Amino acid sequence: MNIKQFITGAVTLVFALIGAAKAQNVYPAKAEDISPLLIGEQLPSVYLTDAAGSIFELNKALAAKPTILIFYRGGWCPYCNLQLSGLQEIEEGLKNTGYQVIAVSTDKPDNLKQSMEKGKLSYTLLSDADLNLAKQVGIAFKAPEAYQKMLVGTTGGKDTDMLLPVPSIFILNRSGEIRFEYIEPNFKERISPELLKAVAKALYKDL
Secondary structure, eight states: OOHHHHHHHHHHHHHHHHHHHHHTTOOOSSGGGOOOOOTTOBOOOOEEEETTSOEEEHHHHHTTSOEEEEEOOOTTOHHHHHHHHHHHHHHHHHHHHTOEEEEEESOOHHHHHHHHHHHTOOSEEEEOTTOHHHHHHTOEEEOOHHHHHHHHHHTTTOOTTOEEEOOEEEEEOTTOBEEEEEEOSSTTOOOOHHHHHHHHHHHHTTO
16 A cells, blocks of 8 residues: 555545544533634524524524624523523613624524513524534533433424533624634523623624
8 A cells, every 4th residue: 555545545534433423423421521613713604493483594694783692501491591681681782782682592482482471582582403503613512311301392302412502602793703702611600791791892893
């Protein structure tokens, strides 16, 4: 075997191993071990579902104005509900600055609607029930066993890999480029609404 054949074989093996890993849906077992997209990287182009069950082209929405994109676990999470309420309190100020607020979770559309009604939320909630977006952003990890039975119901059975997103916030420009991110593996810890508002205001002139 010559060098060229060896290199070709090695490259083929690497791609085969990557393909096998993806096929086996290998995701971190711990929230601390995720590998998220970094500042300067681009959000992937995806279609999600809104609270009415309609298809939502995320990247088309992002192109309209700078966006504060929140990933939360679901309406069943009390810490997430507190975060959603805090966002509602500052949403008017964020809109006046020039932002739109979009929050994404594993919830199916019916559950999104319940969260909107319960929290009197005026911003957009989207369903990533199969975690397609969370996987591509690199914030998906294996849900603890205690959550798995519950996730079957809240996602409408779409979370077949039994994953959860690490709660995260991304501030994006109109090109979908990440300009700020706050990712906290401890789901009990969230950035305060006041701090988020201050960061968003400071960043806006450069978006």
